[in-house]
Amino acid sequence: MNGDKQRAPNNRTLVLSAAERHIYRQKLLKFTQDVSCQALENITICQDVMAALPYLPDSFVDLLIVDPPYNRSKVFNQAIFNHRSPKDYETWLDSWMSQVVRLLKPNASAYICCDWQSSPPVYSVFTKYFTVRNRITWEREKGRGAKQNWKNSSEDIWFGTRSEDYWFDVDAVKLKRRVLAPYRDRNGEPKDWQTTNQGKFRITHPSNLWTDISIPFWSMPENTDHPTQKPEKLIAKIILASSQPGDIVFDPFLGSGTTSVVAKKLNRRYVGIEMDEEYACIAEKRLDLATTQPAIQGYAGGYFWERNSLSSQQQATREQDQSNQP
Template sequence: MKNKRVATRNKTIFLSDDELKKFSKKLIKLNNKAELSDILNKTICQDLFTVLDYLPDAFVDLLIVDPPYNLNKSFNSIKFKEQSIFDYSEWIEKFIIKLKRTLKPTASIYFCGDWHTSISIPLALEKHFIIRNRITWEREKGRGAKSNWKNSSEDIWFCTVSNKYTFNVDAVKLMKKVIAPYRDENGKPKDWSDSLNGKYRLTHPSNIWTDISIPFWSMPENTIHPTQKPEKLIAKIILASSNENDIILDPFLGSGTTSVVAKKLGRNYVGIEKDKYFAALAEKRLYLADENKKIQGFEYGVFWERNTKPFPLE
């Protein structure tokens, strides 16, 4: 992939030819059954179906799956073709069956898709896991369509292996502006607080996420991957459904967002990515995460609405 000339203020992460060589050396390949120590906090650069039989058993606390959606799309060296709803579901099940043995009995699974892909996803997942919810998040980007409703949302299916699983609700509350600041009989704020920046309330997380910003050229996390997930979105999943030092697996790593956020939040990670450029890009982002652990939109241990200015919490 050739690098493009970018404006001075453009913070998009690229790889130079020298960086591609440097970070490619950190990638690993599996040819035999691996021990956990062989793959922990590593990026495996191979086709998923080649690797699946070599992964250890029951080592994953949290599985985040963001596969190519069911549409015609190019991912650098990889091309994906749209399939029928049932064929796509069968394709999902082929790798889910093998990933299942890597999961701990207490593991959680988050599976990403767009509106069309989401028709197929539960057909496969319900055979193997307990489907607990469908998160819909606002993906506000693009100028819209002339003959259809603009696609500005995506889904994330939340599943668990069993009825015993991690969910840290207090870690993923959202700080929202108060529209109706009610007060009690003594005139004191009722479930909200006042600040120099306005009136705010910490609210429980719902399955509708409207506080996510899609990475763009002026954001330090932005890459040239065509379907990059925001770090804030992945942070919500990781904080809710894992604990420090847990192990998170992403079998379609892309440019590395899951591994990067896991590292920033004190978790272990294993990423699998077929494309060498994107796998090396993930390693560069992991290197940069040593110096900058900030996650945009997650400040002072709290998630904030878009277009708000975070302030220290007392």
């Protein structure tokens, strides 16, 4: 991965300098023997997932978030994931999911990402170890058109739990949506909406169809060169809904670190595994930046905002900052 390539002046893609690469490499861990729960807090493990999992203890994870390679041929820096038959892809999924499940607490929740082609085998394996609660579909506003097919503009996330005893905070993930046709009751009072300096808004319950997600791109500070990077906003929805402050969030395919970064921003503990050293170092740099840059694009004032509503988000952030002042 070449962080020195020429980029546009306004390109904010996060890259590593040689000096940073040396610094962050020292923070990465690799296990060759069993480790305790106490040692597994706010760390990045740079190791093949199958090599690392046997050394991790039972029942230390509160929330599992997995974004594994989809069943497509894809280059991930120095590694290549090759397309497999559906049966072979299921076998690969089961090879690590069967080990991951023992790491979870009895009341843990799990989310696994996939596209439309990998969704059936993912579901098949996922149901072996979890009670499936829902399938989330989220809209990707980017993508190439096709002349003889529908443009692929969505991905799935399967949500499951280990038991009937699990945490879900619906109030933490409500959406603040602009009201285009405000309705009033018989007394002329607003019906389920409110007027602010930025316009009329309604607070709505979250559904399993997410249309407010922006894919990271070159002008966003969270953007990296990872080819399948998930948006911080998407991961924030999952973490806020299915974990509490102080919980441990685990991602065995960490990539450039989004899960760990969002967990830190939302006051959760994190453990991530990433086999590629470059991506793992980028994750560590993003974690450092999160200390002084805790904002999550699209989330402000305790609510998720619709896509392209930046001014409203900024106003909410200012109002929240003012309310927190003594």
